[in-house]
Amino acid sequence: MTSRKLLLVGIDGLRLDDALRPGVAPRFASFVHNGTLHPMTMEVPTISGPGWSSILTGSTHADHSVVDNSFHGHTLHCNADILSRAFYADQSRTTFAATGWPPIADPAGPGPIVSTRLDQQRAGRHRLVVRDGETYGYRWADGEIAAFSRLALREAGPDASFVYLGEVDEAGHLHGGASREYEEAIARVDAHLGILLDAVGARASLHDEDWLVGITTDHGHLDEGGHGGGDAVLTRSFLALSRFGGAQEAQRSGPQEPPAPAPREIRPDEVAGLLLAHLG
Numbered sequence: 001m002t003s004r005k006l007l008l009v010g011i012d013g014l015r016l017d018d019a020l021r022p023g024v025a026p027r028f029a030s031f032v033h034n035g036t037l038h039p040m041t042m043e044v045p046t047i048s049g050p051g052w053s054s055i056l057t058g059s060t061h062a063d064h065s066v067v068d069n070s071f072h073g074h075t076l077h078c079n080a081d082i083l084s085r086a087f088y089a090d091q092s093r094t095t096f097a098a099t100g101w102p103p104i105a106d107p108a109g110p111g112p113i114v115s116t117r118l119d120q121q122r123a124g125r126h127r128l129v130v131r132d133g134e135t136y137g138y139r140w141a142d143g144e145i146a147a148f149s150r151l152a153l154r155e156a157g158p159d160a161s162f163v164y165l166g167e168v169d170e171a172g173h174l175h176g177g178a179s180r181e182y183e184e185a186i187a188r189v190d191a192h193l194g195i196l197l198d199a200v201g202a203r204a205s206l207h208d209e210d211w212l213v214g215i216t217t218d219h220g221h222l223d224e225g226g227h228g229g230g231d232a233v234l235t236r237s238f239l240a241l242s243r244f245g246g247a248q249e250a251q252r253s254g255p256q257e258p259p260a261p262a263p264r265e266i267r268p269d270e271v272a273g274l275l276l277a278h279l280g
Protein backbone atom coordinates (compact mmCIF):
# COMPACT_ATOMS: atom_id res chain seq x y z
CA MET A 1 0.00 0.00 0.00
CA THR A 2 1.23 3.49 -0.82
CA SER A 3 2.22 5.19 2.41
CA ARG A 4 0.86 8.64 3.07
CA LYS A 5 2.97 11.46 4.49
CA LEU A 6 2.57 15.14 5.21
CA LEU A 7 4.82 18.19 5.30
CA LEU A 8 3.80 21.66 6.44
CA VAL A 9 6.13 24.54 5.58
CA GLY A 10 5.67 27.71 7.65
CA ILE A 11 6.97 30.96 6.13
CA ASP A 12 6.76 33.61 8.86
CA GLY A 13 5.32 37.01 7.98
CA LEU A 14 4.67 36.35 4.28
CA ARG A 15 2.43 38.69 2.28
CA LEU A 16 0.74 36.46 -0.29
CA ASP A 17 0.38 39.20 -2.92
CA ASP A 18 4.11 39.91 -2.84
CA ALA A 19 5.01 36.23 -3.06
CA LEU A 20 2.75 35.80 -6.11
CA ARG A 21 4.10 38.85 -7.94
CA PRO A 22 5.66 37.61 -11.22
CA GLY A 23 9.28 36.54 -10.90
CA VAL A 24 9.56 36.95 -7.10
CA ALA A 25 9.06 33.37 -5.87
CA PRO A 26 8.84 30.97 -8.83
CA ARG A 27 8.67 27.76 -6.76
CA PHE A 28 5.94 29.10 -4.51
CA ALA A 29 3.96 30.47 -7.48
CA SER A 30 4.16 27.18 -9.33
CA PHE A 31 3.13 25.27 -6.18
CA VAL A 32 0.06 27.49 -5.78
CA HIS A 33 -0.77 27.30 -9.50
CA ASN A 34 -0.70 23.49 -9.53
CA GLY A 35 -2.39 22.99 -6.17
CA THR A 36 -5.20 24.37 -4.03
CA LEU A 37 -5.11 27.78 -2.33
CA HIS A 38 -7.40 28.18 0.68
CA PRO A 39 -7.83 31.78 1.88
CA MET A 40 -7.37 32.07 5.66
CA THR A 41 -7.76 34.96 8.11
CA MET A 42 -5.62 35.10 11.25
CA GLU A 43 -6.94 36.10 14.67
CA VAL A 44 -5.79 39.33 16.31
CA PRO A 45 -3.22 39.87 17.76
CA THR A 46 -1.33 38.94 14.59
CA ILE A 47 1.80 37.86 16.48
CA SER A 48 3.92 34.79 15.75
CA GLY A 49 3.38 33.04 19.11
CA PRO A 50 -0.43 32.98 19.00
CA GLY A 51 -0.51 32.50 15.20
CA TRP A 52 1.75 29.47 15.02
CA SER A 53 0.14 28.02 18.16
CA SER A 54 -3.26 28.09 16.41
CA ILE A 55 -1.97 26.68 13.14
CA LEU A 56 0.14 23.92 14.69
CA THR A 57 -2.27 22.78 17.40
CA GLY A 58 -5.58 23.23 15.60
CA SER A 59 -6.94 25.50 18.31
CA THR A 60 -7.86 29.17 18.80
CA HIS A 61 -6.26 31.95 20.83
CA ALA A 62 -8.93 31.36 23.49
CA ASP A 63 -8.02 27.64 23.60
CA HIS A 64 -4.21 27.84 23.86
CA SER A 65 -4.02 31.19 25.75
CA VAL A 66 -0.89 32.28 23.89
CA VAL A 67 -1.31 36.04 23.54
CA ASP A 68 2.24 37.13 22.68
CA ASN A 69 5.77 35.77 22.19
CA SER A 70 6.41 35.39 25.94
CA PHE A 71 3.96 32.42 26.05
CA HIS A 72 3.20 33.36 29.68
CA GLY A 73 0.14 31.50 30.97
CA HIS A 74 -0.19 29.30 27.89
CA THR A 75 -2.21 26.10 27.92
CA LEU A 76 -0.37 24.36 25.08
CA HIS A 77 -0.17 21.20 27.22
CA CYS A 78 -3.95 20.89 26.64
CA ASN A 79 -3.60 21.45 22.87
CA ALA A 80 -1.41 18.82 21.23
CA ASP A 81 0.61 19.86 18.17
CA ILE A 82 0.08 18.31 14.74
CA LEU A 83 3.14 16.03 15.03
CA SER A 84 2.09 14.69 18.42
CA ARG A 85 -1.42 14.07 17.10
CA ALA A 86 0.01 12.15 14.13
CA PHE A 87 2.07 10.00 16.49
CA TYR A 88 -0.59 9.33 19.11
CA ALA A 89 -3.10 8.32 16.41
CA ASP A 90 -0.61 5.66 15.25
CA GLN A 91 2.49 5.07 17.34
CA SER A 92 4.41 3.52 14.44
CA ARG A 93 4.58 6.98 12.83
CA THR A 94 7.72 9.13 12.71
CA THR A 95 7.74 12.94 13.02
CA PHE A 96 10.17 15.79 12.33
CA ALA A 97 10.31 19.51 12.99
CA ALA A 98 13.01 22.03 12.03
CA THR A 99 12.92 25.71 12.99
CA GLY A 100 15.10 28.78 13.26
CA TRP A 101 12.61 30.36 15.67
CA PRO A 102 13.23 28.53 18.97
CA PRO A 103 9.71 28.88 20.55
CA ILE A 104 8.38 26.47 17.92
CA ALA A 105 10.34 23.50 19.29
CA ASP A 106 13.11 24.41 21.77
CA PRO A 107 12.35 22.71 25.11
CA ALA A 108 14.29 25.50 26.87
CA GLY A 109 11.27 27.70 26.12
CA PRO A 110 9.34 29.90 25.75
CA GLY A 111 6.74 27.48 24.50
CA PRO A 112 7.53 25.17 22.85
CA ILE A 113 4.55 24.65 20.56
CA VAL A 114 5.82 21.31 19.22
CA SER A 115 6.10 18.85 22.10
CA THR A 116 9.59 17.58 22.90
CA ARG A 117 8.45 13.95 23.39
CA LEU A 118 11.88 12.80 24.59
CA ASP A 119 10.87 9.13 24.70
CA GLN A 120 10.06 9.18 21.00
CA GLN A 121 13.28 11.07 20.23
CA ARG A 122 15.26 8.36 22.04
CA ALA A 123 13.36 5.73 20.07
CA GLY A 124 14.19 7.47 16.77
CA ARG A 125 10.54 8.30 16.08
CA HIS A 126 10.69 12.09 16.62
CA ARG A 127 13.43 14.50 15.58
CA LEU A 128 13.79 18.20 16.34
CA VAL A 129 16.30 20.56 14.73
CA VAL A 130 16.41 24.03 16.32
CA ARG A 131 18.61 26.96 15.34
CA ASP A 132 18.54 30.46 16.87
CA GLY A 133 17.66 32.89 14.12
CA GLU A 134 16.77 35.55 16.70
CA THR A 135 20.40 35.70 17.84
CA TYR A 136 22.33 34.76 14.73
CA GLY A 137 20.02 35.95 11.94
CA TYR A 138 17.53 34.09 9.81
CA ARG A 139 19.49 34.11 6.57
CA TRP A 140 21.93 31.75 8.26
CA ALA A 141 19.29 29.88 10.28
CA ASP A 142 17.04 29.24 7.27
CA GLY A 143 19.99 27.87 5.30
CA GLU A 144 20.78 25.41 8.09
CA ILE A 145 17.13 24.44 8.52
CA ALA A 146 16.66 23.87 4.78
CA ALA A 147 19.83 21.78 4.53
CA PHE A 148 18.91 19.57 7.51
CA SER A 149 15.32 19.25 6.33
CA ARG A 150 16.32 18.27 2.83
CA LEU A 151 18.30 15.33 4.20
CA ALA A 152 15.64 14.34 6.71
CA LEU A 153 12.82 14.48 4.17
CA ARG A 154 14.73 12.65 1.45
CA GLU A 155 16.50 10.00 3.51
CA ALA A 156 14.26 9.32 6.52
CA GLY A 157 10.97 10.43 5.00
CA PRO A 158 9.13 11.17 8.28
CA ASP A 159 5.38 10.56 8.24
CA ALA A 160 4.60 14.10 9.48
CA SER A 161 6.92 17.13 9.35
CA PHE A 162 6.91 20.86 10.02
CA VAL A 163 9.62 23.17 8.66
CA TYR A 164 9.77 26.84 9.67
CA LEU A 165 11.55 29.58 7.65
CA GLY A 166 11.94 33.04 9.22
CA GLU A 167 13.95 35.42 7.01
CA VAL A 168 10.90 37.01 5.36
CA ASP A 169 9.58 38.18 8.73
CA GLU A 170 13.02 39.44 9.76
CA ALA A 171 13.30 41.49 6.56
CA GLY A 172 9.80 42.88 7.16
CA HIS A 173 10.80 44.09 10.62
CA LEU A 174 14.08 45.58 9.45
CA HIS A 175 12.98 47.15 6.15
CA GLY A 176 9.18 47.01 5.88
CA GLY A 177 6.77 44.87 3.89
CA ALA A 178 6.96 47.13 0.85
CA SER A 179 10.77 47.11 0.63
CA ARG A 180 13.10 45.63 -1.93
CA GLU A 181 14.85 43.79 0.92
CA TYR A 182 11.55 42.09 1.88
CA GLU A 183 11.10 40.90 -1.70
CA GLU A 184 14.70 39.66 -1.84
CA ALA A 185 14.13 37.68 1.37
CA ILE A 186 11.05 36.08 -0.21
CA ALA A 187 13.23 35.04 -3.16
CA ARG A 188 15.83 33.42 -0.86
CA VAL A 189 13.16 31.60 1.14
CA ASP A 190 11.62 30.46 -2.14
CA ALA A 191 14.94 28.82 -3.02
CA HIS A 192 14.84 26.96 0.32
CA LEU A 193 11.25 25.94 -0.40
CA GLY A 194 12.41 24.57 -3.75
CA ILE A 195 15.03 22.41 -1.99
CA LEU A 196 12.33 20.94 0.27
CA LEU A 197 9.87 20.33 -2.58
CA ASP A 198 12.56 18.66 -4.71
CA ALA A 199 13.43 16.36 -1.79
CA VAL A 200 9.77 15.39 -1.33
CA GLY A 201 9.20 14.94 -5.07
CA ALA A 202 12.26 12.69 -5.47
CA ARG A 203 11.36 10.63 -2.41
CA ALA A 204 7.69 10.25 -3.37
CA SER A 205 8.45 8.80 -6.79
CA LEU A 206 11.37 6.66 -5.60
CA HIS A 207 9.38 5.03 -2.77
CA ASP A 208 5.90 5.27 -4.32
CA GLU A 209 4.64 7.50 -1.51
CA ASP A 210 1.70 9.89 -1.43
CA TRP A 211 2.73 13.23 0.12
CA LEU A 212 0.47 16.12 1.01
CA VAL A 213 2.48 19.34 1.28
CA GLY A 214 1.06 22.52 2.80
CA ILE A 215 2.51 26.04 2.90
CA THR A 216 1.17 28.73 5.22
CA THR A 217 2.02 31.92 7.12
CA ASP A 218 1.11 33.38 10.50
CA HIS A 219 0.58 37.05 9.49
CA GLY A 220 1.60 39.68 6.94
CA HIS A 221 3.61 42.89 7.43
CA LEU A 222 2.76 46.58 7.27
CA ASP A 223 4.37 48.53 4.42
CA GLU A 224 6.57 50.21 7.03
CA GLY A 225 7.16 46.89 8.82
CA GLY A 226 5.62 45.33 11.91
CA HIS A 227 2.48 43.35 12.75
CA GLY A 228 0.12 42.58 15.61
CA GLY A 229 -2.99 44.57 14.64
CA GLY A 230 -6.07 43.77 12.64
CA ASP A 231 -5.27 45.42 9.27
CA ALA A 232 -6.19 43.23 6.31
CA VAL A 233 -2.53 43.09 5.19
CA LEU A 234 -1.72 41.53 8.60
CA THR A 235 -4.63 39.10 9.08
CA ARG A 236 -4.47 37.76 5.53
CA SER A 237 -3.05 34.26 5.40
CA PHE A 238 -3.60 31.15 3.29
CA LEU A 239 -3.06 27.41 3.16
CA ALA A 240 -1.61 26.22 -0.15
CA LEU A 241 -1.86 22.45 -0.66
CA SER A 242 -0.37 20.13 -3.24
CA ARG A 243 0.08 16.37 -3.60
CA PHE A 244 3.31 14.67 -4.59
CA GLY A 245 3.61 11.05 -5.63
CA GLY A 246 1.40 8.32 -7.03
CA ALA A 247 -1.93 9.97 -6.32
CA GLN A 248 -0.89 13.10 -8.18
CA GLU A 249 0.09 11.09 -11.27
CA ALA A 250 -3.16 9.14 -11.11
CA GLN A 251 -5.14 12.37 -10.87
CA ARG A 252 -3.44 13.81 -13.94
CA SER A 253 -3.84 10.75 -16.13
CA GLY A 254 -7.26 9.77 -14.80
CA PRO A 255 -10.62 10.24 -16.47
CA GLN A 256 -11.93 13.75 -17.04
CA GLU A 257 -13.24 15.16 -13.80
CA PRO A 258 -15.53 18.15 -13.40
CA PRO A 259 -13.66 21.36 -12.48
CA ALA A 260 -13.05 21.61 -8.74
CA PRO A 261 -15.04 24.22 -6.83
CA ALA A 262 -13.16 27.29 -5.59
CA PRO A 263 -11.26 26.37 -2.40
CA ARG A 264 -13.24 27.40 0.67
CA GLU A 265 -11.97 29.86 3.24
CA ILE A 266 -10.58 28.05 6.27
CA ARG A 267 -9.74 29.07 9.84
CA PRO A 268 -6.21 28.74 11.28
CA ASP A 269 -7.45 26.10 13.74
CA GLU A 270 -8.54 23.90 10.80
CA VAL A 271 -5.06 23.56 9.24
CA ALA A 272 -3.76 20.73 11.44
CA GLY A 273 -6.93 18.66 11.05
CA LEU A 274 -7.00 19.12 7.26
CA LEU A 275 -3.42 17.89 6.95
CA LEU A 276 -3.81 15.02 9.42
CA ALA A 277 -6.86 13.72 7.50
CA HIS A 278 -4.43 12.85 4.69
CA LEU A 279 -2.65 10.33 6.93
CA GLY A 280 -5.96 8.52 7.49
Ligand SMILES: [Zn+2]
Nearest residue numbers: 012013048218
Ligand atom coordinates in the same frame (compact mmCIF):
# COMPACT_ATOMS: atom_id res chain seq x y z
ZN1 LIG B 1 5.42 35.74 12.74
